Amino acid sequence: MHENRQLFPLGKAYGKAFCNRVEETEQLVGNIKSCKHTLLIAPRRYGKSSLAEKAVEKAEFPSVKINFHLATTEQETAQLILDGVIKLVGIAVGRVEKLTASIKKYVSNLEPLFSLGNDVASLKLIPKKEVNLSVVIAEALLLVEKLLREKNKRAVIFFDEFQEIDRISKHAGIEGAIRTAAQEMQCLSLIFSGSIRSLLLSLFDDENRPLYKLCRKIKIDRISMSDYEKHIQKIAVDTWGSKLTEETFSKIMDLSNQHPYYVNYLCDSIWQICKQLPKPEDIERAWKKVVAEEWSDVLHELAELPLGQRRLLKYIANHEVKSLQSQETSSSLAMATSSISTAVNVLVEKDYLEQDPSGNYLVINPLLLAVLKGAED
Ligand SMILES: Nc1ncnc2c1ncn2[C@@H]1O[C@H](COP(=O)(O)OP(=O)(O)O)[C@@H](O)[C@H]1O
Ligand SMILES: [Mg+2]
Secondary structure, three states, rough: OHHHHHHHOOOOHHHHOOEEEEEEEEEHHHHHHOOOOOEEEEEEEEOOHHHHHHHHHHOOOOOOEEEEHHHHOOHHHHHHHHHHHHHHHHHHOHHHHOOOOHHHHOOEEEEEEEEEOOEEEEEEEEEOOHHHHHHHHHHHHHHHHHHHHHHHOOEEEEEEEOOOOOOOOOOOHHHHHHHHHOOOOOEEEEEEEEEOHHHHHHHHHOOOOOOOOEEEEOOOOOOOOOHHHHHHHHOOOOOHOOOHHHHHHHHHHHOOOOHHHHHHHHHHHHHHHOOOOOOOHHHHHHHHHHHHHHHHHHHHHHHHOOOOHHHHHHHHHOOOOOOOOHHHHHHHHHHOOHHHHHHHHHHHOOOOOOOOOOOEEEEEOOOHHHHHHOOOO
């Protein structure tokens, strides 16, 4: 195994594995420092979490991350927020035993419970009986803000996989609570991140919903070819003593479709199998390995899609599609043009498809594309 494989993580990219995103990082650090809340938008596995963690680290503000993937009910969501808040108070404000008076002053719907462990006190915030969960959430978030303000300190909360809120909270209570607290904040800044654009955007872009116009938005695209070139060639030189040829490098970009997750997956496979400077055919070989490894997972994912969407994806993967509304497309798919356009919209919303600058639809995930191209009828 080559140690440089560590530079192509499948999880979050840290340190030397983090390629570029200079502008986005600067923008996010600026938002954090000026206490603007931010909404990070990108398809799954484009690097939202990596970017948020990088920026928080760079801003040098204390922070906590609250990941809503772990929540299935409003109750659990409130508990995650309470846990995050307590943790952040400890990191950003100071030892809780010295804050008893302030905490008591700032909460009325939560009962603060201090317990003395070995030599550190710990805090629990217990919602009073019959108190609405959204009141609990707003009060908890505002507690951090008020403590920070009192001590003249700053902090960040990173809400990851925030789109889950839309599934969990059916009555906009949690969104409303977050808005109530967020609009008061001068010391605490929030980062909202998640996938499924349509869900996130419906949370933040719908004027009838509580979180409307609360955030600056940062849209994350793929990392550019030239940034990847610097990043990957440096690692190639370090590994094999020379750069990859232009053709070899392009092969990596093509096969992975410059998708940050698959660039890393493919490079990991290349660095795993190549003892010497790879040639284009080695890149093909490494990609085949990735495809073989993921094939059954992808088939499984495809099988979960409704038939019409699946058929359409396959068609787009195998044809240069100029217009999906043409009679030709409609008859070769045996689908009415209206069903085609519904299916396209759903697939775009779910981040399966994107449109290139000339309006052609493309499959985002290169592995899905590989499977769709090779799939039997
Ligand atoms: N700036 C970056 N440079 C290199 N690889 C990155 C970068 N950002 C993300 N990645 C890679 O992309 C994949 C997805 O990253 P992650 O931050 O988990 O994305 P998201 O939160 O959008 O799902 C991981 O394999 C990660 O290592
Ligand atoms: Mg993430």
